[in-house]
Amino acid sequence: MEYERQLRDGQALIERALQSCFAGREPMANIYDAMEYSLMAGGKRIRPLLTLEVCRMCGGDVAQALPFACAVEMIHTYSLIHDDLPCMDDDDLRRGKPTNHKIYGEATAVLAGDALLTAAFETALEQSSGVPSDRVVAAAACLAHAAGARGMVGGQSLDMAAEGRAVTRRDVEDLQKLKTGALLSAAAEMGCVIAGGGTDDRAAVRRYAQKLGLAFQVRDDMLDVEGDERTLGKPIGSDQANEKTTFVTLLGMDGCRELVDTLTDAAVAALEPFGGRADFLCWLARALAGRES
């Protein structure tokens, strides 16, 4: 219960911080509406939570990590808007609501994504007063690296190239490490950097996030088969319909369940050096492993 409360408190803090980014919005009202529509559409806020909670675990000031938490959520959101575009995955629904381009049109959806990606760096670089500049540079560089062609965008590019073709487990793992793992890792690592954590702490945190990220994706593939459409807010069975190679097609449901547990154990083990300060993040890894949405 205590952890669930910490989760809700963190999520509420993130919601308020994200909302405050839309304070002085005019005169480009339409683009801000489109940005806000997707950014404030809910979601679990896992990435910014990782930033805040890793910062806390590493002895840092959570308030100082908040601009970086917002930044990573903005990048996650922009990637969803662009992934949903007709020329990409062509999705009509996201979290139970029409996708951005369904409401605002394709051109504005492209621009809203571009603006959110840019706003991520603006937020991280402009609102980080109190954080030593070298940490700001290191954290923002970590985010940029993870979000780009060697990270998330590279993963999305590989994903499109792989569609409808037979691929191995190794291929799928490599792809997911880039497509979802890189940004999750950066989210966690930034929290450590802001707190002033050293090389060993950064490596432990990265290992935790990498294992958690892969477990998250395997669970995602499972939910596309066994999930409840209303809880998920999106139709299930889309991977099969798209003839996508997923962890489920490669390992079966039982194999996936086992893999999620193994990865979650490894995530938890990675935080051993932090002792009791890692309790919340260990609980979070287990909660995500059993999530239904």
Added chain:
Amino acid sequence: MEYERQLRDGQALIERALQSCFAGREPMANIYDAMEYSLMAGGKRIRPLLTLEVCRMCGGDVAQALPFACAVEMIHTYSLIHDDLPCMDDDDLRRGKPTNHKIYGEATAVLAGDALLTAAFETALEQSSGVPSDRVVAAAACLAHAAGARGMVGGQSLDMAAEGRAVTRRDVEDLQKLKTGALLSAAAEMGCVIAGGGTDDRAAVRRYAQKLGLAFQVRDDMLDVEGDERTLGKPIGSDQANEKTTFVTLLGMDGCRELVDTLTDAAVAALEPFGGRADFLCWLARALAGRES
């Protein structure tokens, strides 16, 4: 002749620095190809030149400004790729070559734009060794602000909203200040920040770039009427075909010529405090005012 040589030397330096960004490119070969195709497609490299030459004028080390020069050109290039998309301006030709999506498809063009925008910040933040961290943060923040919803993307959004509607000279100026002026200003201002310039220097440089940026856009509108298609590398008359309100429709060709001259004089005047160190940038403003492409 001396200035033209300095121009060519600067352009060559920028070409080499941009090319070196594509060194360790695999395994996401396709996305890198698409990024490189547009980034290395030529162009005058005005924005990165401003960064380097303003840095030099303010007494800084040009080599330290190079990552920021590359960053601003990457952002300019990504904006062209996305602007050319079918859902935006739907252009087939850019600088005499097929547009990015014509070669790589829409999905890869969207991703290549996203990757270039992200690479801009990665380059500025990761390759800026030797520059004090507080200057790196200030310069990158300046870039993010200028590129986003309160700058370039906001301008593009306004531009789309204005299409086909009657608009006033004030509207067109406000739009262009965001769409092209903001990034040109940031390009120049970053050079000053990297050099450690103070508030007065920054203000003077910004004023120069704002006047130069507006003159640049007025000249652009003129070239769309009187330009040579082969020199320009794109068809002329597109503004008229799209019933666009431009400086030419508002002021006529003679009015435009006068405005370009007035703005160029103001740009040159803004650099008076720098004395002879501003000679190249004054020459550049005059050269751009008379350009044929």
